[in-house]
Amino acid sequence: MSERIRRAVYPKKGGPGSIRIVEGEIGPLAANHIRIDVHYAGINFADLMMRIGIYGxxxxxxxxxxxxxxxxxxxxxxxxxxxxxxxxxxxxTRYGGYATMVDVHPNQSFILGPKQSLESAAAMPVTYATAHHMLVHLGGIREGDTVLVHHAAGGVGTAVSQIAAAKGAALIIGTSSASKKKFVESMGMHHITRGDDFVAQCRELTDGRGVDHALDPVGGKHLLRSYKALAKGGKLYTFGGSSAVPGKRPNILAALWMWWRLPRFDPLRMMNSNKAVFGVHLGTWDKDEIMREQMKELVKMQNDGLINPVVDCVFPLIEVAKAHTYMHDRKNRGKILLDCRD
Ligand SMILES: NC(=O)c1ccc[n+]([C@@H]2O[C@H](COP(=O)([O-])OP(=O)(O)OC[C@H]3O[C@@H](n4cnc5c(N)ncnc54)[C@H](OP(=O)(O)O)[C@@H]3O)[C@@H](O)[C@H]2O)c1
Structure with missing residues (x-):
């Protein structure tokens, strides 16, 4: 049976205004899939990068x-x-989520507990799985560890703060735009304003040692500064290139500039200081079994009240361009969702 579906479409690369809302039909459901009536879809920074055409x-x-x-x-x-x-x-969903309905394999879905709202559940998968992947799976975070995260007020940033706290981190340091200081502090982080000397401040806050985990989604030469903020034995996670996105529209020069300024790490120096650098990209991470275990733990943590995704605001699906603009303008504190109900 075919049904009516409304979805947002990127016809070609462009600014937020290029997004189209399209109505059509969804074909019959495959025998091994489930059909979901979408209530909420999460917006991620990667969606913006895809729209402007710089997301590999x-x-x-x-x-x-x-x-x-x-x-x-x-x-x-x-x-x-x-x-x-x-x-x-x-x-x-790995694409297709900005829609009134979507078909997925049941292994991609997780049944919610009675205490979990659909709204906070939609705010969890990408940001919390990314944070969990870095801190827990790769980083083996331990009680008493210290953590530095950039874009601390955003989706991944707030997820990092909650997972690190749940795992017993002694200190979580977050950088963000100055206007979000109070919010970042309310999430239990020590705030550093974006653009300030976070390397020096991380050293000061850790008695000269540096942090055990530095999570950098900025890229370019910023990555080397995050590396310098590490303690001996520390771990750097490179998981984004937000410095390649200076505005709302495609800008290939900014992307090339970011890439050009990426540091080339010296393995001998890394060896002598026992530092590690992890490249992290959930979009191409294909160990589905591990990801399922991570998601199950996260759903349980949410159900047990150990994590609680922060939703900043909800836009109706037809206002998706406004939702993207809100993120471009660095306004979000926590997650932005689309309400996809008809
Ligand atoms: N590798 C992966 O698997 C993976 C998965 C998820 C997310 N990520 C990356 O993690 C970062 C955060 O993602 P998110 O979805 O949680 O987004 P987000 O942090 O909720 O939202 C974007 C925030 O990033 C900051 N920002 C920095 N540069 C920006 C720019 N050029 N334009 C707009 N905002 C900018 C702004 O906060 P402040 O100005 O306050 O800092 C803004 O509020 C992104 O770089 C994303 O690509 C990577």
């Missing part, structure tokens, strides 16, 4: 973005045994 792992234009949704199952394929119509789920 994006599908070809035209396409519907959206890595994550929450909603209710309305139909199950005839081979699906472990899901039922009416189940409330959160799902990782």
């Amino acid at each position: 792992a994006a599908p070809p234009f035209p396409f519907t973005p959206g890595y994550e949704v929450s909603g209710t199952i309305t139909e199950i394929g005839k081979d699906v045994r472990n899901r039922s119509v009416g189940d409330r789920v959160v799902a990782m």
